[in-house]
Amino acid sequence: MNLYVLLKMVPDTVEELNVAADGKSLDTEFLRFKVSDPDEHALEQALILKEKHGGTVTVVALEAPEVDEVLFTALAKGADRALKITTDQTRLGAFAAAQVYAAFFKAGPGQITPETLILAGSQAIDDLEGELAAYLAETLGLPYLGVVCNVARANGKLIVLKEFAGGLRGQFEIGLPAVLGVQSAEKPPRYVPVAKVRAVMKSAKIETVEVGVSEPAVRLQLERLYKPEVAGRAQMLEGTPEEIAEKIVEVLAKQGIL
Amino acid sequence: MAKPILVLAEQHRGEIADITFEMLGAARAVAGATGAPVFALLLGSDAVPLTARLGAADKVFLVDTPTLDAPVPSAAATALKTVQEQAQADLVFIGCTNISLGIGPILATRTGLPLVNFCRALRVEGNALVCTSQLFGGKIAADVKLPDMRGIVCLYPGAFPAEAGRGDKPPAVEKVPLLVDPPKVIFKQYLQPETGDVDITKQSVLVGVGRGIQTQDNVQLAEELAQALGGAVCASRPVIDQGWLPLSRQVGKSGLSVKPRVYLAFGISGAPEHWEGIQNSQCIIAINTDSKAPIFDGAHYGAVADALEVLPVLIEKVKARKG
Numbered sequence: 246m247n248l249y250v251l252l253k254m255v256p257d258t259v260e261e262l263n264v265a266a267d268g269k270s271l272d273t274e275f276l277r278f279k280v281s282d283p284d285e286h287a288l289e290q291a292l293i294l295k296e297k298h299g300g301t302v303t304v305v306a307l308e309a310p311e312v313d314e315v316l317f318t319a320l321a322k323g324a325d326r327a328l329k330i331t332t333d334q335t336r337l338g339a340f341a342a343a344q345v346y347a348a349f350f351k352a353g354p355g356q357i358t359p360e361t362l363i364l365a366g367s368q369a370i371d372d373l374e375g376e377l378a379a380y381l382a383e384t385l386g387l388p389y390l391g392v393v394c395n396v397a398r399a400n401g402k403l404i405v406l407k408e409f410a411g412g413l414r415g416q417f418e419i420g421l422p423a424v425l426g427v428q429s430a431e432k433p434p435r436y437v438p439v440a441k442v443r444a445v446m447k448s449a450k451i452e453t454v455e456v457g458v459s460e461p462a463v464r465l466q467l468e469r470l471y472k473p474e475v476a477g478r479a480q481m482l483e484g485t486p487e488e489i490a491e492k493i494v495e496v497l498a499k500q501g502i503l
Numbered sequence: 504m505a506k507p508i509l510v511l512a513e514q515h516r517g518e519i520a521d522i523t524f525e526m527l528g529a530a531r532a533v534a535g536a537t538g539a540p541v542f543a544l545l546l547g548s549d550a551v552p553l554t555a556r557l558g559a560a561d562k563v564f565l566v567d568t569p570t571l572d573a574p575v576p577s578a579a580a581t582a583l584k585t586v587q588e589q590a591q592a593d594l595v596f597i598g599c600t601n602i603s604l605g606i607g608p609i610l611a612t613r614t615g616l617p618l619v620n621f622c623r624a625l626r627v628e629g630n631a632l633v634c635t636s637q638l639f640g641g642k643i644a645a646d647v648k649l650p651d652m653r654g655i656v657c658l659y660p661g662a663f664p665a666e667a668g669r670g671d672k673p674p675a676v677e678k679v680p681l682l683v684d685p686p687k688v689i690f691k692q693y694l695q696p697e698t699g700d701v702d703i704t705k706q707s708v709l710v711g712v713g714r715g716i717q718t719q720d721n722v723q724l725a726e727e728l729a730q731a732l733g734g735a736v737c738a739s740r741p742v743i744d745q746g747w748l749p750l751s752r753q754v755g756k757s758g759l760s761v762k763p764r765v766y767l768a769f770g771i772s773g774a775p776e777h778w779e780g781i782q783n784s785q786c787i788i789a790i791n792t793d794s795k796a797p798i799f800d801g802a803h804y805g806a807v808a809d810a811l812e813v814l815p816v817l818i819e820k821v822k823a824r825k826g
């Protein structure tokens with residue numbers, strides 16, 4: 246199979262997020278980036294499919310802070326090629342990013358073959374415009390499914406599981422080529438030691454690609470970003486862990502649990 | 504008169520989902536400010552008897568083609584586009600749910616309308632609709648303007664009151680004959696969730712663990728606490744994805760909705776997708792090292808502390824109390 250995994254960099258929400266002076270973007274000063282969670286699962290699913298059915302795994306990303314390390318890590322995990330599109334992802338919404346990827350897949354190194362399967366993350370934490378996988382599939386005229394949690398291949402077709410609510414899943418059959426939005430892989434993403442990533446950084450290369458979309462159209466009119474005004478706030482239990490535990494016990498007693 | 508608002512009603516195997524009433528209520532509120540009619544669209548052959556429940560709409564469009572019984576986004580988008588054009592509705596509401604995920608972007612691609620995701624509040628400003636969305640796991644809000652009230656808005660479950668969207672007078676119904684080509688994504692079957700050893704929806708005490716619990720071994724600590732309290736352990740998605748607990752313990756959008764008397768959340772940030780599953784708990788106690796974690800905005804009690812330091816002491820104290 247001709248497997249493509251689209252990797253997106255998102256701010257690490259463990260760090261505090263602040264809004265920049267323009268009121269429309271995040272202040273990047275203390276921002277740390279990481280690859281979007283579902284994308285790690287998309288990569289894992291692609292690697293599993295390759296192990297079972299052969300083919301190649303190509304990881305693709307747009308230019309973004311700290312993205313090189315993520316691409317090298319993907320190579321260390323077993324991806325065959327890492328491509329970086331020179332368009333800067335910052336401030337591109339999903340719709341514009343999809344236009345860039347559509348150009349990538351219509352021509353150039355990403356040309357669609359009957360064996361192409363594009364795996365994106367199902368939904369990123371900054372998905373203000375909706376899911377790139379759906380935009381991309383529609384633009385390329387390919388079938389799409391999101392919230393995917395398992396992909397297998399049988400008789401030349403894909404058997405795909407999608408999550409609904411309450412643990413319910415649906416089984417679908419999809420022909421190739423196709424675009425899927427992966428929520429979780431059938432197994433936890435594999436771990437790769439830092440030493441191996443370092444070794445790959447020395448031996449392997451990230452290929453850069455230009456696509457002919459100079460000014461992707463931005464459709465949304467963002468007014469402002471801000472910290473949400475919250476309706477309520479928890480009553481805070483302060484103190485040492487010991488004191489906090491004591492206070493929790495009191496709450497549990499008040500609730501009739503103890 | 505203002506152009507209609509079209510709500511894609513969500514039904515799953517013959518049941519109208521709450522999000523449908525939430526969207527109808529939100530549409531009525533916007534309509535109250537603009538005078539626009541509110542239309543609903545129901546899809547699928549088993550949707551016929553459901554039209555009567557959508558009394559909050561001025562009219563219900565029904566496409567009862569059996570092809571639409573299967574939950575395939577591109578097919579739903581085809582029907583939605585047909586009705587949207589026929590009704591001249593430039594404002595379309597879709598649910599931010601797993602079942603509807605993807606319909607919006609497909610419709611946006613086909614119509615050129617802008618799309619706003621994760622919407623939790625709406626207000627009319629002159630000729631524009633301003634949508635407030637939550638991003639970054641609930642840590643940042645975004646206001647987006649839809650000029651001339653044109654666009655596709657995906658409404659987050661639980662953000663708008665369902666009561667406002669329930670109406671008992673039967674609405675006018677218009678059947679839309681439409682042949683939808685069999686989609687390229689072929690639905691085969693539903694796979695029922697495995698029933699686990701414990702039904703977390705029936706517990707009065709739940710100890711929830713999130714990524715902050717850090718290792719599989721630490722999950723054992725939570726298990727010990729749950730046992731001491733006579734409850735059960737459940738988890739957020741990352742813990743389940745790691746395989747540290749079975750799927751039957753997942754709480755949230757894709758997992759189960761729970762409503763215990765007490766929900767203790769250890770190392771859970773409180774992302775909207777998790778919050779969806781715990782919002783009906785009577786009392787939520789959250790322990791998190793990050794004082795800015797969104798879980799503290801909805802929990803009843805909170806402590807900024809290391810779960811791994813609190814858990815062992817708490818287990819001892821609970822055991823001592825129980826004697």
Ligand SMILES: Cc1cc2nc3c(=O)[nH]c(=O)nc-3n(C[C@H](O)[C@H](O)[C@H](O)COP(=O)(O)OP(=O)(O)OC[C@H]3O[C@@H](n4cnc5c(N)ncnc54)[C@H](O)[C@@H]3O)c2cc1C
Pocket residue numbers: 259367368392428601640712713714715716738739740741742753754755756757758759769770771772773774775776777790791792793796808809810811
């Ligand atoms: C379509 C879709 C469906 C989804 N379905 C679900 C679902 O069903 N259920 C679900 O839960 N999520 C679901 N998610 C994922 C959801 O968006 C979040 O990613 C997830 O809930 C985050 O889990 P978390 O809070 O455990 O992890 P994180 O967001 O990473 O938070 C970890 C928290 O632990 C804290 N922490 C770290 N160390 C400690 C410590 N020592 N002591 C105390 N606190 C600590 C951190 O401050 C942080 O707040 C879904 C997402 C999508 C897109």
Ligand SMILES: Nc1ncnc2c1ncn2[C@@H]1O[C@H](COP(=O)(O)O)[C@@H](O)[C@H]1O
Pocket residue numbers: 250251252253254281283284305306307334337339342364365366367368369370371372373375376377378
């Ligand atoms: N700028 C981007 N660069 C690379 N991949 C992206 C980008 N935007 C979206 N994607 C892919 O699309 C998925 C869904 O992102 P989103 O559409 O933002 O929810 C991500 O998980 C990636 O796989």
